[in-house]
Amino acid sequence: MTDEGYRTTAVAALADRDYERAGDEFTRDGWATLAEPRPELSPFAVDDNGWVGRGLAALSAAVAAYRVAGLDTRATNRAVEGVAVARDLATDTSHAVQSACFSEFVADFKTLGGLAGAGDAYEAAADEYGDAAENIDSPQAWGTTPLFEAAAATLKQVARGQDNGEIAVTWEDLHGADPAQPGAFLAHRAAFKRQRFPTLVEQAVADGFLAAPRGTTEYDNANHECPNCGSRDVNWVADTTLCLRCSTPTEKR
Structure with a gap:
């Protein structure tokens, strides 16, 4: 099975509320992607896009x-x-801004896993973004690379489960107000996560619910209805058609 196949089965497991199986399949997806981020890329040399970040996500x-x-x-x-x-991947990039993003991932893993030192790790990532500022021409361009998008993916997934399936974390939430100050612009990612991510994780655990990632969506779809909550708002993600609101597989009308 390809890494995309693992992701598909992981999302299907989320829809079935089988979170152990979802964890197993996301793990397989991660390992497969880390082993081969792209057919033409070595997993041991981080390219400018940072495709390897999808494995970490x-x-x-x-x-x-x-x-x-x-x-x-x-x-x-x-x-x-x-x-x-x-941490290992951070040593394989020549871009300080990418190294800072890998440090952001470190803090995320600590937060998600309940490990000690998450707050300090976010502070360290923010400091690294500040130190990298003089070599950042366009923080917006870096922020839209696969590496940086991957570093926001699980935060957004966890958050949307507590916001009726909507986009609960926006670009503006994650980034600073002034891209002319690239260090502060990107360091805001770490500051926002330090403030919000632990609470979001704790609430997801308390609720016993993890939403599927958000894919292509449509509101008031004429052909699908959720058998769980009755919504006709649809989320197409990883070859599945789910309710946008509660991540339940929809039924044809």
């Missing part, structure tokens, strides 16, 4: 799923793995 989603499943030991183990891989 999958591992972080696995940690979230295990936490919601009540499998704290496995969540901790996966988070420790994620921290180690992110």
Whole structure:
């Protein structure tokens, strides 16, 4: 099975509320993506786009799923793995701004896994963004690369489950107000996460619910209806058609 196949089965498991299986499949997706980020790319040399970040995003989603499943030991183990891989990858990039993003991932894994030192890790990432500022021409361009988008993916996934499936974390939430100050612009990512991510994770665990990632959406779809909540708002993601609101597989009308 390809890494995309693992992601598909992970999302299907989320829809079935089988969070242990979702964690397992996200883990397989992460390992597969880390082994081959793209057919033409080595996993040991971070390219300018940072495609390898998608592997880290999958591992972080696995940690979230295990936490919601009540499998704290496995969540901790996966988070420790994620921290180690992110730190290792930080040594393989020549871009200080990418290294700072990998440090942001370290803090995310600590937060998701309930590991000590998450707050300090976010502060360290923010400091790294500040130190990298003089070599950042366009923070917006970096912020839209696969690496930076991957570093926001699990935060957005966890948050949308507590906001009726909507986009609960926006670009403006994550980034500073002035791109002319690139260090502060990107460091805001770490500051926002430090403030919000732990609470979001705790609430997801308390609710026992992890939403599917948001894909292509449509409101008031004429052909689909959720058998759980009756919504006709649809989320197409990873070859599945889910309710935008509660991540339940929809039924044809």
